Amino acid sequence: xxxxxxxxxxxxxxxxxxxxxxxxxxxxxxxxxxxxxxxxxxxxxxxxxxxxxxxxxxxxxxxxxxxxxxxxxxxxxxxxxxxxxxxxxxxxxxxxxxxxxxxxxxxxxxxxxxxxxxxxxxxxxxxxxxxxxxxxxxxxxxxxxxxxxxx
Amino acid sequence: xxxxxxxxxxxxxxxxxxxxxxxxxxxxxxxxxxxxxxxxxxxxxxxxxxxxxxxxxxxxxxxxxxxxxxxxxxxxxxxxxxxxxxxxxxxxxxxxxxxxxxxxxxxxxxxxxxxxxxxxxxxxxxxxxxxxxxxxxxxxxxxxxxxxxxxxxxxxxx
Numbered sequence: 001x002x003x004x005x006x007x008x009x010x011x012x013x014x015x016x017x018x019x020x021x022x023x024x025x026x027x028x029x030x031x032x033x034x035x036x037x038x039x040x041x042x043x044x045x046x047x048x049x050x051x052x053x054x055x056x057x058x059x060x061x062x063x064x065x066x067x068x069x070x071x072x073x074x075x076x077x078x079x080x081x082x083x084x085x086x087x088x089x090x091x092x093x094x095x096x097x098x099x100x101x102x103x104x105x106x107x108x109x110x111x112x113x114x115x116x117x118x119x120x121x122x123x124x125x126x127x128x129x130x131x132x133x134x135x136x137x138x139x140x141x142x143x144x145x146x147x148x149x150x151x
Numbered sequence: 152x153x154x155x156x157x158x159x160x161x162x163x164x165x166x167x168x169x170x171x172x173x174x175x176x177x178x179x180x181x182x183x184x185x186x187x188x189x190x191x192x193x194x195x196x197x198x199x200x201x202x203x204x205x206x207x208x209x210x211x212x213x214x215x216x217x218x219x220x221x222x223x224x225x226x227x228x229x230x231x232x233x234x235x236x237x238x239x240x241x242x243x244x245x246x247x248x249x250x251x252x253x254x255x256x257x258x259x260x261x262x263x264x265x266x267x268x269x270x271x272x273x274x275x276x277x278x279x280x281x282x283x284x285x286x287x288x289x290x291x292x293x294x295x296x297x298x299x300x301x302x303x304x305x306x307x308x309x
Contacts, residue, residue: 043262045195045197045259045260045262047197047257047258047259047260048257051260052260053260053262081273084271084273085273085274088273088274089273107197107198107257108197109195109196109197109201109203109259110195110197110201110202110203110272110273110274110275110297111272111273111274112193112195112203112262112270112271112272113270113271113272113273114191114264114269114270114271116264116265120262120263120264121230121234121262121263121264121265122260122261122262122263123234123235123238123260123261123263124238124260124261125260147260
């Protein structure tokens with residue numbers, strides 16, 4: 001099992017249930033966006049005694065649904081700013097929970113969000129753990145990347 | 152003048168000059184972000200001051216800077232090379248700016264977005280936007296500062 005995999009599953013299920021009242025389940029099928037598919041990617045940096053990134057990638061449609069639930073609006077009323085806010089908050093909560101597992105002291109950055117077809121790129125870091133989830137007919141992914149030691 | 156505008160101009164000039172031996176010149180107005188052609192790199196500052204610094208450039212300028220930094224032939228810069236080049240630039244500029252901000256604060260690893268989709272920072276506002284020209288092409292440095300209003304309050308106001 002990958003490092004933090006159990007905790008990622010637990011925290012992700014809890015966050016999506018408590019904030020959105022949505023059931024999410026880990027899936028063995030990896031989330032692989034289709035060619036040209038727009039993915040909304042959110043990430044928070046953790047710095048200090050441990051350095052790296054917690055990232056949340058999901059299809060734009062799922063992010064839009066999450067935003068409509070979070071802000072109690074219809075999907076037509078949800079504008080891109082709110083979708084980014086929603087994904088930023090989900091990423092922030094996921095990262096905040098995982099930070100509590102890391103050596104102290106560590107600091108959590110503000111979330112960054114972007115629409116991407118290829119994923120956010122984080123030079124000088126390596127993928128530690130990636131867990132895919134299923135929700136409402138969509139898949140999404142939570143990843144933890146660790147900063148590489150400088151040689 | 153915008154917050155730290157003069158210092159951002161100075162440090163950006165310094166980094167481009169030392170790292171690349173390129174001159175830059177301030178431009179008026181704002182950088183026109185392209186949906187397909189803009190590449191963004193950012194670092195985040197966390198601690199006594201919270202926000203982000205973002206570097207936005209057209210892909211042609213990214214190629215030029217990368218080729219210069221790694222002494223590559225035109226057209227030979229890989230995606231990994233570009234990641235490293237832009238990451239290094241924003242890391243240096245961000246590190247210099249962080250030194251001007253309230254302590255203690257930490258600097259994150261760089262974050263890059265390709266394909267022209269700009270990085271967004273929910274819960275922040277743009278406090279400074281500096282527009283430049285380098286090798287005949289425009290680019291920009293933007294400083295985002297965390298807004299005071301916590302997410303839950305914004306949630307209630309929607």
